[in-house]
Amino acid sequence: xxxxxxxxxxxxxxxxxxxxxxxxxxxxxxxxxxxxxxxxxxxxxxxxxxxxxxxxxxxxxxxxxxxxxx
Amino acid sequence: xxxxxxxxxxxxxxxxxxxxxxxxxxxxxxxxxxxxxxxxxxxxxxxxxxxxxxxxxxxxxxxxxxxxxxxxxxxxxxxxxxxxxxxxxxxxxxxxxxxxxxxxxxxxxxxxxxxxxxxxxxxxxxxxxxxxxxxxxxxxxxxxxxxxxxxxxxxxxxxxxxxxxxxxxxxxxxxxxxxxxxxxxxxxxxxxxxxxxxxxxxxxxxxxxxxxxxxxxxxxxxxxxxxxxxx
Numbered sequence: 001x002x003x004x005x006x007x008x009x010x011x012x013x014x015x016x017x018x019x020x021x022x023x024x025x026x027x028x029x030x031x032x033x034x035x036x037x038x039x040x041x042x043x044x045x046x047x048x049x050x051x052x053x054x055x056x057x058x059x060x061x062x063x064x065x066x067x068x069x070x
Numbered sequence: 071x072x073x074x075x076x077x078x079x080x081x082x083x084x085x086x087x088x089x090x091x092x093x094x095x096x097x098x099x100x101x102x103x104x105x106x107x108x109x110x111x112x113x114x115x116x117x118x119x120x121x122x123x124x125x126x127x128x129x130x131x132x133x134x135x136x137x138x139x140x141x142x143x144x145x146x147x148x149x150x151x152x153x154x155x156x157x158x159x160x161x162x163x164x165x166x167x168x169x170x171x172x173x174x175x176x177x178x179x180x181x182x183x184x185x186x187x188x189x190x191x192x193x194x195x196x197x198x199x200x201x202x203x204x205x206x207x208x209x210x211x212x213x214x215x216x217x218x219x220x221x222x223x224x225x226x227x228x229x230x231x232x233x234x235x236x237x238x239x240x241x242x243x244x245x246x247x248x249x250x251x252x253x254x255x256x257x258x259x260x261x262x263x264x265x266x267x268x269x270x271x272x273x274x275x276x277x278x279x280x281x282x283x284x285x286x287x288x289x290x291x292x293x294x295x296x297x298x299x300x301x
Contacts, residue, residue: 016292023298028144
């Protein structure tokens with residue numbers, strides 16, 4: 001089996017950096033949990049707030065009604 | 071010991087012994103059936119930052135060769151022990167096999183369109199925000215706000231139409247297209263393309279040629295990427 005990595009994206013410009021973050025945090029296989037960022041010094045639990053880092057696209061997909069009977 | 075996951079690959083496609091992942095931990099493969107997962111030891115779920123995101127992506131890139139396209143995991147996939155990891159993977163093997171077949175020999179590209187605002191349009195927009203005789207500043211502000219919203223909607227509609235035209239042009243050159251319904255701030259349209267490795271040169275040429283004919287937009291072509299958008 002060929003094991004030499006092929007050359008993918010080179011040095012990242014601003015646009016590619018945005019694309020990288022978007023892809024690594026928002027896409028790919030998901031099998032456990034979500035990425036949650038808590039803010040140090042703010043009592044999120046007391047306020048009953050959760051801060052979920054996600055793209056609008058993902059949230060829209062997850063909150064859209066599924067097909068009938070789902 | 072817990073594990074941070076990077077990607078799924080066919081069994082036998084092992085990381086090199088010197089490959090390091092997050093926190094400098096050695097990247098190893100855990101075999102499950104005919105597949106394997108690249109992972110590294112981590113006592114707890116790792117909070118992402120830009121440097122860690124680059125490391126995560128870098129490991130997946132190392133797994134991408136001329137003969138293997140991995141299924142990348144999104145950042146944050148972590149299991150507290152090997153047993154829990156094995157159970158979850160075992161339950162999903164069929165889906166992983168199908169996804170690996172779909173992306174085999176292919177990589178991802180991204181195309182993002184930004185509208186180039188014409189000076190005359192900007193001038194007209196600024197002018198419209200000035201209060202006409204007899205109206206208050208509040209009304210002028212609201213009118214300007216509405217005008218900007220309408221301009222934005224028009225740009226999105228135009229960008230979507232141009233992207234659809236590009237996708238028609240690319241038919242036969244790509245395996246799959248995923249159009250973002252929310253292209254993000256500053257963009258008017260964006261899409262991800264799954265492209266066979268042997269087609270990447272022709273894909274680039276086709277996008278660049280198309281962009282040359284649409285000077286009202288700036289086209290940002292990025293990639294190749296591991297197939298994050300097609301898993």
